[in-house]
Amino acid sequence: xxxxxxxxxxxxxxxxxxxxxxxxxxxxxxxxxxxxxxxxxxxxxxxxxxxxxxxxxxxxxxxxxxxxxxxxxxxxxxxxxxxxxxxxxxxxxxxxxxxxxxxxxxxxxxxx
Amino acid sequence: xxxxxxxxxxxxxxxxxxxxxxxxxxxxxxxxxxxxxxxxxxxxxxxxxxxxxxxxxxxxxxxxxxxxxxxxxxxxxxxxxxxxxxxxxxxxxxxxxxxxxxxxxxxxxxxxxxxxx
Numbered sequence: 001x002x003x004x005x006x007x008x009x010x011x012x013x014x015x016x017x018x019x020x021x022x023x024x025x026x027x028x029x030x031x032x033x034x035x036x037x038x039x040x041x042x043x044x045x046x047x048x049x050x051x052x053x054x055x056x057x058x059x060x061x062x063x064x065x066x067x068x069x070x071x072x073x074x075x076x077x078x079x080x081x082x083x084x085x086x087x088x089x090x091x092x093x094x095x096x097x098x099x100x101x102x103x104x105x106x107x108x109x110x111x112x
Numbered sequence: 113x114x115x116x117x118x119x120x121x122x123x124x125x126x127x128x129x130x131x132x133x134x135x136x137x138x139x140x141x142x143x144x145x146x147x148x149x150x151x152x153x154x155x156x157x158x159x160x161x162x163x164x165x166x167x168x169x170x171x172x173x174x175x176x177x178x179x180x181x182x183x184x185x186x187x188x189x190x191x192x193x194x195x196x197x198x199x200x201x202x203x204x205x206x207x208x209x210x211x212x213x214x215x216x217x218x219x220x221x222x223x224x225x226x227x228x229x
Contacts, residue, residue, distance in 0.1 A: 036220075043118075043205050043220040044156075089155065093218075098144065098209070100218060104155045 002027045006090045006103035013080055013110050021075040021106045023064075023090035031092040033057075033066050033073040038087045038105070047075075047088070080110045114140050116208050118221035125196055126229055133191045133224045135206030141186035142208035146218060147179075150203045162189045186211065196228045 007022040032051045036044040048057030053068035062077045090103040115138040148156040160170045168181035180192040207218035
């Protein structure tokens with residue numbers, strides 16, 4: 001079956017530090033990959049996505065590259081801000097089944 | 113962009129009562145909507161997949177008689193928690209996929225915080 005494993009948190013960084021949140025997946029076929037962000041008390045917002053191998057998704061300074069050979073989709077940002085504090089979810093979409101599978105989420109706290 | 117709304121955003125009810133949560137796609141038609149449950153500091157647990165005009169498909173372990181789902185139109189799905197108990201207290205999130213787009217992301221609602229006293 002499909003599964004997503006992401007880096008355990010919580011992660012605490014100082015402002016302007018470099019961020020990496022690891023995400024690896026197991027899936028049949030060729031899934032699409034996503035990163036979602038959830039701010040306290042809110043639903044999920046799409047941060048970025050990649051639909052095929054070697055695609056790079058990017059948004060708001062965040063990037064992730066779809067690596068088929070390592071089945072990974074690690075999230076990176078060169079310089080985090082306090083406003084980036086949130087929970088980040090890695091997810092895959094199995095287009096055959098039409099369902100998404102989510103990782104457990106990683107809580108990021110950025111301190112001034 | 114695609115917007116999904118949920119109503120209410122918060123609800124407090126007494127044990128034994130039923131609560132209805134609405135999920136609406138505001139600017140697109142959604143043949144498929146998903147209902148998730150999220151416990152504090154945990155990931156989303158898919159409860160069921162709601163298809164317009166047909167019965168919902170429930171995930172293993174989710175009681176279909178407890179969590180009634182109706183997807184009566186292309187823009188509205190409802191989740192009714194029947195005879196709610198304190199253990200049903202949770203954050204319920206819906207998402208919608210635009211009609212005809214299997215490969216695209218889901219658009220999520222803002223969530224509904226249910227507290228059962």
